[in-house]
Amino acid sequence: MGVRSLTQAEAQERAALLRVERYDVAVDFTGLPDGPDVRCVSTSTFSCTEPGAGTFVDCAATVVCATLNGTDLPPAVEGRIALHDLAAHNTLRVQTVQSDTTHGPGVHKAVDPFDGEVYVWTSFEPDEARFVWACFDQPDLKAPHAFTVTAPAGWTVTSNAGTARVEACDGARRWVFPDTPPLSPYNTVVNAGPFHEVRQEVDGHDLGLYVRRSLAGVLERDAQEILTLTAQGLAFYARAFAMPFPQRRYDQVFVPEFGGAMENYGCVTWSDTFLRRSDPTPAERELLAKVLLHEMAHMWFGNIVTMRWWDDLWLNEAFAEFACHWAATRATAYTDAWAGHLAGGKLKAYLADQGPASHPIRQPVHDVAEAAAVFDDITYPKGASVLQQLMTYVGEETFSAGMSDYFARHAWGNTTLQDLVDALGRASGRDLDAWRAGWLDAAGPDRLTLRHESGGVVLHAVGPSGSAPRPHVLAVGAYRRTATGLERAARVTVEVRGPRTPVDLPAGADLYLVNDDDLTFATVRPDPASRDALLRHAADLPGALSRGVAVATVWDMLVTGEATAAEAARAIGAVLETETCDAAVEPYLTLAGDIAELWAPQDERAELTAAFAATCRRLADRARHPARRRVALRFLARAAAGGELERLRAEAEAGDDHDLRWRALARAVELGEAAVADAARLLAADPDPDAWVQELCVRAGAPDAGTKEAVWHVLADERAVPVSWVGRVATAFWRPGQDAVLRPFTRRYLDLVPGLDRGGMIPAMVYTGRLLPRFAIDGGFLDQVLEAAEAAPPVVRKTLTEHTDVTRRMLRSRGITKPDAT
Structure with missing residues (x-):
């Protein structure tokens, strides 16, 4: 029997009925070094507004015993325990064991392959706390949590509420943590293992970093850089929100086999792949900074103030993603963060928003x-x-004032979108209802085009589907x-309120750029007379x-079939030759490499790949900083061949760049070189x-059926690859020019679809999207995927809906239309 959602x-019914007073959760990790079990006792104290009524508590772990008021x-x-005949005040005690700590949701045991040490982490968004202990697992039933954790004597335990009292306990140690503030269950965390720890006192905050010993x-x-960014972020948000982070201790725990990062209050959990084994590139450093600031923004927006229900999940995540770029540009060395956002995430958003999986930002x-x-x-x-765009619309100071009002009014409570809109409306004096309806209730991007008419220059704007x-x-x-x-001869600020907006611009310019400085979200097109000029002169x-x-416009023209792969490759390649912004170089190299590999027709792939390799070599030769040269060489490894690959x-x-050595070796194996001894x-x-x-990535690229089978077994059947590495291995597996060897695995992917949700939300998204074939397929195969x-x-x-749409666009750009016999 499954677990109900x-x-x-x-x-809503349960929130009206209950008031959760506190959780006392005892967690036992002493069985993990030699086995899979996490044992817990959750004691929930709560009141009921209608004595005699009934409800349920969420619990998807194995229940050993459970009592309500004795x-x-x-x-x-x-996944639910029925609760009948509730009293006005109630005590619920549930003893559980969770044994699925390898592939199950909520809690994970990882064994370091280097030294055999065991680490355990929990991660509960959106509703995975119930897989570890019993709780009312919804965001608007917030309560203080008190964690008591028993762990092996050599382990360190981290949780939300700061410094624990540590006691000896039968050869182990018991960590007794103070009460947390009122938190939703998904905001809580317990991590444990023989961590290496770094601590520093900065501006009244006790900052901690943790990682497995082998790293x-x-x-x-990297510790000093991370600690500096942490202090800068805490100071910025304290000013911007007129509310300092209310807890002295702030920990960040880097753990193995974790996907991304999670904003647990006061104790952020990270994938330790963010700690680059070779010296980080500029983009890798900036990514770490932005993720750090994203998770930190959640301390206010998500933890201190929490959305009432998941229909406002977008607001929770969108705000943190916005805030991390805002903070990076205002408070850190990463002042070009918005350029990196445009070159990376925003291009993906434009593509997704024009596909079949598009949806309004806010939806039921x-x-x-x-x-x-979502x-x-x-x-x-x-x-x-x-x-x-909203901050641009109301002004930065007004936006900050409105957010400060919002946090002051709603701290430690739950809110809806309307609460935020009201706060920003009060601060700005604007009626934001029309703004909210236009931006949040309709899917798809607007299209903006500048046209030269008899009366002057006019900006034409049209909403999705002609609205x-x-x-x-x-x-x-x-x-x-x-x-x-x-x-730039002139820059004019325009407020669009309808389909036609006159723009007071000087005549005779060589290029007019709509959405200059990237202040809004809209696809842009040059007027027909300027199309070729944009493609030729974007780099200037x-x-x-x-x-x-300009790059965003060219890329959008490619993915919508309005520009060829060759045109897009030339334009982006030219931009790379002049680009000075570190935040943009690596995303542009990714785009250029993807065009040659994934979007180019087969008869053009070799030429575009060679041109991409030449661009990388020129960038490497001209680089004045070792980090920029390292970036260019890593991307060169994607495309090099012959003598250039040997060099x-x-x-x-x-x-000493081990990552470059692995990439170069993987390319050699992909091209047919037998390099087993080199890999060893x-x-x-x-x-x-x-x-x-x-080493698995190297083997994955080999054009050999037996080797592919062995890699597929590890990657897809056993799921033995850490989730943060799945994309890298899958990309090495699905290589161009290997269709005959890859074709049988397209069927194997279809067979996986029914079980792709195994392990919770993050693994489901990663395995579904990353394993989807990009070669040895056509539109007929994608139809089968959607049917499954x-x-x-x-x-x-x-x-699947989103990724098959992108893949279908790739196939169209390649000129592939004939159904494939799979």
Whole structure:
């Protein structure tokens, strides 16, 4: 029997009935070094507004025993324990054991392959606390949590509420944590293991960093940078929200086999893949900074103030994604963060918003299973861009004042979107209802086009499917050619309130750029007379954001079939030759490499790949900083061949960049070189405890059926690859030019679809999207995928709908239309 998903109606009924006073949760990790079991006793104290009524508590772990007010309860059914005849005040005690700690949701045991040490982490969004202990697992039943954790004597335990009292206990140690503030169950955490710890006192906060012992050196290398960013973020948000983070201690725990990062109050959990084994590239450093600031923003927006239900999940995530870029540009060295956002996440959002999986930013969520399907590129980068437009619309100081009012009014409570709109409306004096309806209740992007008419320059705006456009505040730039490139002659701020907006721009400019400085979310098109000029001269624009808007336009023209792969490759390649913004270089290299590999027709792939390799080599040769050269060489490894590949491998061998050595070796194997001995030597020399996954990537690219079968078994059947590495291995597996070897695995993917939701939300999204074939397929196969998805859980169905649309666009760009016999 399965586990039922909580519906919004059930949550509303339960929230009206109950007031949870506190949770006391005893967790026992002493069985983990030698076994799989996590044992818990959860004691919930709560009141009932209607004595005699009934409800249920969520519990998807195995129940050992359960009592309500001293009376035994029946077994759990579908992840719920029925509670009858409630008193005005109640005590619920549930003893549980969770043994599925390898692939199950909520709690995970990881064994470090380097030294055999065991680490355990929990992660509960959206409703996975119930898989570990009994609780009322919904966001608007907040309560203090008191955790008592028994763990092996050599382990360290971290949780939300700061410093624990530690006691000896039968050869183990018991960690008794103070009460947390009122938190939703999904905001809580317990992590444990023999961690290496770094601590520092900064501006009155006690900052802690943790990592597995085998990565202690990597953390020590980056610790000061991470601690500095943490202090900068805490100071910025304290000013911007007029509310300092209310807890002295702030911990960040880097753990193995974790996907992404999770904003647990006061104790953020990270995948330790964010700690790069080789020196981080500029984009990798910026990504760490933005993720750090994203999770930190949730301390206020998500933890201190929590959305009442998951229909406002978008607001929770969109705000944190917006805020991390805001904080990065205002408080850290990453002042080009918005350029990186445009070059990376925002392009994905434009694509998703024009596909069959598009949805309004805010939409009804019937149950939590549907909420899990909303963690997507519309929720995150589009939502962040819309909030950036909102700040532009009302002004930055007004926006900050409105947020301060919001947090002051609702601290430690639950809210809806309307509460936020009201706060910003009071601060700005604007009626934001029309803004909210236009931006949040309709799917799809607006289209903006500048046209030269008899009466002057006019900005034409049209909403999705020909509807009226949304309100926008944006900039239009006029550029004139000089001896050194394009120079901005004028920049006009425009407020769009209808289909036609006159723009007071000087005549005779060589290029007009709509949405200059990237202030709004809308696809842009040059007028027909300027199309070729944009493709030819995007690289000549003087600013990172202006070049980024041009690249976004070119990329959108490619994915909508209005530009060829060759045209897009030339334009983005030219931008790369002049780009000075570190935040944009790596995303543009990714786009250029993807065009050659995934979007180019087969008869053009070799030429575009060679051109991409040449661009990488020129960037490497001209690089004045080792980090920029390292970036170019890593991307060169994706495309090099012949003598250039041999030179690259020799250079990689001579240096200490193990990642480059693995990439160059993987490329050699993909091209047919037998390099088993080379891989074994490199594996022995690489100090990274996860180097075995790099070796698996090398084998994954081999054009050999037996090797593919062995890799598929580890990757897809056993799911032995850490979730944060699945994308890297899958990309190495599905290679161009290997269709004959890959074709049998397209059928194997179809067979996986019914079970792709195994392990919870994050693994479901990763395995569904990353394993989807990109080669040896055509539109007929994608039709079969969508047919199989009809019976899949929402998170799988949504992910497949989105990824098959992108893949179908790739096939169209490649000129593939004939159904494939699978």
